[in-house]
Each structure stands twice: as C-alpha cells, then as structure tokens.
Amino acid sequence: MIVSWDKIPPFGAGLTEVRTGIWQLSEVKMRRKKGILWILLSAMLLGGLAGCRRPGGGSEMTDAVSVKESPEESGDGEDKEFSGITLTMLNFSSATPAGVLAKTCAAAEEKFGFRIEIEPCYDDNVVRTRLATGECPDLLIYNTGSLLYSLNPSEFFLDLTDTGMAETLDKDFIRAASVDGVLYGIPQCDGMGAGVFYNKELYQEYGLGVPETWEEFKGNLEVLQNAGVDAMGIALNELVSSQLPFLADNYQVMYDNPDFAREFTAGKTGFADSEEGRRTWERYEELVPYFNKDCAAVSIPELENRFFGNELGHLIYFSSKIPEWILTYGDKINKIGFFAMPGDTGEETGLTIWPSNGIYGNKKSEHTEAVTAFLEWYISEEGLDVLTSFYTPAGIFHTGYRPKEESIELIQEVQRYYTEGKVIPALEYLTPVKGINCAFICNKLGSGRIGAGEAAEAYDEECRKAALQMGLWE
CATH class of the missing domain: 3.40.190.10 (Periplasmic binding protein-like II)
Structure with a gap:
C-alpha cells in the first residue's frame, strides 16, 4: 500500500471531508491569532x-x-x-x-x-x-x-x-x-529523509541482514549488544538526535491512520489516546536498552567517529549528514548503509521526509x-x-x-524510497501543531526517567498548549 498525500489539507484552514475524498474549506475556519x-x-x-x-x-x-x-x-x-x-x-x-x-x-x-x-x-x-x-x-x-x-x-x-x-x-x-x-x-x-544509518562492516562481521520489520531490527541490535558493540548511538543532550527516533517514525503513524494529521490538527486525537500514537512512543522506548552508555553526555561528532571506527552499529539521523561525512571521512563513507525506520510489518516501513x-x-x-x-x-x-x-x-x-554526477550507493539507498513512493512528510509539515518541549520529553524517555505512556501524555499536553497559543483549539 502506498499512501496518497493529496488529501492532506494546507495549513490554516478548517476542513471537512466530502465523498470525493477531497478536502474543502468548511464554513468555520480555524481561528489563528495574527499580527x-x-x-x-x-x-x-x-x-x-x-x-x-x-x-x-x-x-x-x-x-x-x-x-x-x-x-x-x-x-x-x-x-x-x-x-x-x-x-x-x-x-x-x-x-x-x-x-x-x-x-x-x-x-x-x-x-x-x-x-x-x-x-x-x-x-x-x-x-x-x-x-x-x-x-x-x-x-x-x-x-x-x-x-x-x-x-x-x-x-x-x-x-x-x-x-x-x-x-x-x-x-x-x-x-x-x-x-x-x-x-x-x-x-x-x-529535501531530506531521516532513518537508520548502519555500519556495513559490522553487519558483515556478525552476519546481519538489512531488517524489513521492527522485530528484525531489534534482533540486529541484540546481536551487536551481546557482542559488546554499542548497538544504537544517540546524543540525548543534542536537540536533533534526541528527537529523531520519534520524529522519523511518522511514516508508520500515518500509514496506520492516514487521517491522523487532520484529526490531530482539529484536536480530535492525540498520541496518548490513539493506538498509532502510543505505538510510536513505545518503539522509542524499545530502543532505549540499546543506547550507548554515555548517551546523556556524548556529542554527535564523537558518535560519528565511533560509527566510522566500527565501534557503533547504528545512528538515526538525517540524510543531509551524508555530504558532510563525505568531506570528513572520504572513502570510509562506503562502509555506511541506510534504511528507513522499520515498521511493525514490512508494509509499514517507509521513509519520513523533511522538505527543504x-x-x-x-x-x-x-x-x-x-x-x-x-x-x-x-x-x-x-x-x-x-x-x-x-x-x-x-x-x-x-x-x-x-x-549531473552519479550518486554514490549510500545516497541511492536513501533515494530509492522516493522512487518507490514510500515517503511521508514529517508531522510538522502536515499540521501547524507541534509540541515545544519535544526534545526534553525525548531526553526523559531516552534516559529511562519516564515510560512511553507518560511521554505520549506529556507531548499531547505540549501540543495542546501550542494549539491554544495559536488559537487553533478552544
């Protein structure tokens, strides 16, 4: 199944679904404070x-x-x-x-x-x-x-x-x-996508294959962890790194419920009270046991050095890192591969993208x-x-x-999701509502101070505050 995003409404309009499946302006527009x-x-x-x-x-x-x-x-x-x-x-x-x-x-x-x-x-x-x-x-x-x-x-x-x-x-x-x-x-x-970069040499050494489902992905993490290799690298003190296990999972959320963005914008659903919303936070929590032990203090450059030095199995990050890595690590870029955040099933696996x-x-x-x-x-x-x-x-x-120049294999691995039509924009491009303290919530979840349920509730509350401030919700 490939989800069509032509139905996603533009920002700033109250919308109603008609039988043709096209979103049209309703008589009651969302109130937005301007000026x-x-x-x-x-x-x-x-x-x-x-x-x-x-x-x-x-x-x-x-x-x-x-x-x-x-x-x-x-x-x-x-x-x-x-x-x-x-x-x-x-x-x-x-x-x-x-x-x-x-x-x-x-x-x-x-x-x-x-x-x-x-x-x-x-x-x-x-x-x-x-x-x-x-x-x-x-x-x-x-x-x-x-x-x-x-x-x-x-x-x-x-x-x-x-x-x-x-x-x-x-x-x-x-x-x-x-x-x-x-x-x-x-x-x-x-534009760019966010997904999982993996070390091909470690995959070859431990006989691992590119995972197509969430359980296969966790199986790979388990093998590396048992071998004494940091399976998943993350810098919880870094705003982008800490949030990406959540933000990059939007393909699965929208695949499971194509109406999620519309319902979320209208204040009719949230992460804590929807199955697809809770599940995305649960997937984040399931990664926590595989994080590097110094995840609360390490920097992204240090993680990158470990990654290219075969001391780290995976990094979740933006594809826009690739040009920088080419300049920094040269031919070592060829030891890195890429796959989208796996879904619970192969059909749910696709790439969350960020327009330019x-x-x-x-x-x-x-x-x-x-x-x-x-x-x-x-x-x-x-x-x-x-x-x-x-x-x-x-x-x-x-x-x-x-x-004009042909892309390297790593870039082709990112771009194939576009070619196959298995891409969905990040939630912030489908709704104006975004929680302000997302990074703080992810930091608490990633460090084990709260669980997935608490994280979902906390993020919903942050989104409620933002929506009220913008005049979107009553």
Missing part, C-alpha cells in the same frame, strides 16, 4: 522548535565571511542589471556544508551585479524579533512547515503562488511552504525586482547546477532537478 503581538509572544515559546531545523555540516559564519572577504568585486559592472544594489540575507539554516551558500550567492552576484550580505543566525528568537520590529531582511532562509506557519508569513513575505516558480515545485514543498493556500518560498536545497528549508523574499523590500530575480535564478537549472557544484546532495530536489 506583531503574536510574533513577539511566540518567540520564546517556539524557540525550542528550532532544534529540529535542517541540520547539516554547514557553518553560517563561514558563509558570512566568504562573501564579505571575497576578492572579487561582483556587481561593479555598469552593464549588469542590478549593479549598485545590496541585498541583505538572514540565514537560519545549516542545510548545506560550509561555504556552499556563500559560493552560490557569489555566482548570483557575478550574474546580476548586486551584492548579497549574508548574516548567520542561530536563534529562532532573533528571526521573530527582527520581523516584529520591522527589520525583515531582503531574503530570509528559514524553516518550512509548522514554524513558517507561526511567523504569520502574509505579513512579511512575497506571494509566489501565481509565479512561474510555483509551477516548477512539487506538492510536498508547496504544501510545506504555503499557509492558507499561499506559497511564500522556494527550496534552499534538496525555504528562501523567502521580503514583500516590503526596496529591491523586490532584484529579490525576485535571485529567487528565480536560484531554482533554475543554471542556479541548481551552480549549487550542486559545491556539494553532493543526498535528497531529491523539489523542482525535479537531477545533479
């Missing part, structure tokens, strides 16, 4: 959500320095369309390796004549404060999905719905970068023509050729673009 006051009030509440923005090997500071200190004075030619114009870019993303954004922007500078000043941003509160105080940059690189919804994007960003750019994008990105049916951004890079972060244009910019020219070029064949010349993408591009 500057909401942006300011939500800054502290939603800051914790930024922990699961697209991670990667990128360093925004490196990007900022690269552009600022570039010896080439791009844009000084009189024959270039936007000579003399400077665009500001606030970058709240590390989705590509260090320097990629700066080099790509430098190519745009050379083509159009404008300058792009890239400012790195590591704090979601900074983004929200800038918007609330009227300091929106010309270009903002930021999350799609539930975090975009919370920004009240209609107040700040260009409407790209009826542009040629929208015609090139797939439905996953359009859904993720739209609010109330309005498209606000273009993809920064390729978005690049958004300031609709009140003094240079909207230059901003639009940059956005159009960035997702064109020419722009993506430039972008992919600086890194090896591991995911699928939302425009259908295909990199």
Whole structure:
C-alpha cells in the first residue's frame, strides 16, 4: 500500500471531508491569532522548535565571511542589471556544508551585479524579533512547515503562488511552504529523509541482514549488544538526535491512520489516546536498552567517529549528514548503509521526509525586482547546477532537478524510497501543531526517567498548549 498525500489539507484552514475524498474549506475556519503581538509572544515559546531545523555540516559564519572577504568585486559592472544594489540575507539554516551558500550567492552576484550580505543566525528568537520590529531582511532562509506557519508569513513575505516558480515545485514543498493556500518560498536545497544509518562492516562481521520489520531490527541490535558493540548511538543532550527516533517514525503513524494529521490538527486525537500514537512512543522506548552508555553526555561528532571506527552499529539521523561525512571521512563513507525506520510489518516501513528549508523574499523590500530575480535564478537549472557544484546532495530536489554526477550507493539507498513512493512528510509539515518541549520529553524517555505512556501524555499536553497559543483549539 502506498499512501496518497493529496488529501492532506494546507495549513490554516478548517476542513471537512466530502465523498470525493477531497478536502474543502468548511464554513468555520480555524481561528489563528495574527499580527506583531503574536510574533513577539511566540518567540520564546517556539524557540525550542528550532532544534529540529535542517541540520547539516554547514557553518553560517563561514558563509558570512566568504562573501564579505571575497576578492572579487561582483556587481561593479555598469552593464549588469542590478549593479549598485545590496541585498541583505538572514540565514537560519545549516542545510548545506560550509561555504556552499556563500559560493552560490557569489555566482548570483557575478550574474546580476548586486551584492548579497549574508548574516548567520542561530536563534529562532532573533528571526521573530527582527520581523516584529520591522527589520525583515531582503531574503530570509528559514524553516518550512509548522514554524513558517507561526511567523504569520502574509505579513512579511512575497506571494509566489501565481509565479512561474510555483509551477516548477512539487506538492510536498508547496504544501510545506504555503499557509492558507499561499506559497511564500522556494527550496534552499534538496529535501531530506531521516532513518537508520548502519555500519556495513559490522553487519558483515556478525552476519546481519538489512531488517524489513521492527522485530528484525531489534534482533540486529541484540546481536551487536551481546557482542559488546554499542548497538544504537544517540546524543540525548543534542536537540536533533534526541528527537529523531520519534520524529522519523511518522511514516508508520500515518500509514496506520492516514487521517491522523487532520484529526490531530482539529484536536480530535492525540498520541496518548490513539493506538498509532502510543505505538510510536513505545518503539522509542524499545530502543532505549540499546543506547550507548554515555548517551546523556556524548556529542554527535564523537558518535560519528565511533560509527566510522566500527565501534557503533547504528545512528538515526538525517540524510543531509551524508555530504558532510563525505568531506570528513572520504572513502570510509562506503562502509555506511541506510534504511528507513522499520515498521511493525514490512508494509509499514517507509521513509519520513523533511522538505527543504525555504528562501523567502521580503514583500516590503526596496529591491523586490532584484529579490525576485535571485529567487528565480536560484531554482533554475543554471542556479541548481551552480549549487550542486559545491556539494553532493543526498535528497531529491523539489523542482525535479537531477545533479549531473552519479550518486554514490549510500545516497541511492536513501533515494530509492522516493522512487518507490514510500515517503511521508514529517508531522510538522502536515499540521501547524507541534509540541515545544519535544526534545526534553525525548531526553526523559531516552534516559529511562519516564515510560512511553507518560511521554505520549506529556507531548499531547505540549501540543495542546501550542494549539491554544495559536488559537487553533478552544
């Protein structure tokens, strides 16, 4: 069975199901508090959500320095369309390796004549404060999905719905970068999936096969654990790592109940009171005995070194890690394999995906023509050729673009789930409701301080608070 996601509603609309199976606007729309006051009030509440923005090997500071200190004075030619114009870019993303954004922007500078000043941003509160105080940059690189919804994007960003750019994008990105049916951004890079990376040499040494079900997966973990090898690596003090055993399991949740996102958005179901919701937290709990003993203190770089050193069997992480690993570990990348989080049955096994972060244009910019020219070029064949010349993408591009170089086997293992149609977006791209303290709850579950049932109840309560704050639930 392959689940169709055409029925998933866009953010911001009250919806009712008709017999044709298409979601239509109902007379009663979800109430959503808008305006500057909401942006300011939500800054502290939603800051914790930024922990699961697209991670990667990128360093925004490196990007900022690269552009600022570039010896080439791009844009000084009189024959270039936007000579003399400077665009500001606030970058709240590390989705590509260090320097990629700066080099790509430098190519745009050379083509159009404008300058792009890239400012790195590591704090979601900074983004929200800038918007609330009227300091929106010309270009903002930021999350799609539930975090975009919370920004009240209609107040700040260009409407790209009826542009040629929208015609090139797939439905996953359009859904993720739209609010109330309005498209606000273009993809920064390729999308990514989250699943299980495994050490092929350890699998060969202990006679293990790629698991197709949850029980087979736990069997592999047991073999490695009994052999004295850390079976599953996790860094509970790291926001992304601690949450991924839960977040990456959304394929199974939505497979078991295709209406879960709609019912959850409407406040009609939760994790504690639904079988599929409880089960996802139970699967997390079943992994805990196999975690590395120093899971509460270890860093991700240390885990990665152990993983490539054959001291660790598995890591659950984003596929966007692959380009960084290629740069760091070279040919050792060939000892790593990938599979999606296994479901309780083989049919339930598929890949949970995260659409790309978005690049958004300031609709009140003094240079909207230059901003639009940059956005159009960035997702064109020419722009993506430039972008992919600086890194090896591991995911699928939302425009259908295909990199010129053939992918390595590890990347092909990720991409086969897209080819087979066995992908489902993470829950935060199907609903605006996301619990603020998810990482804290996962930390408590992963360290054995609470059980799966308590975790499900705690997360439901966090989601209730977030929904009330946004005016979605009574």
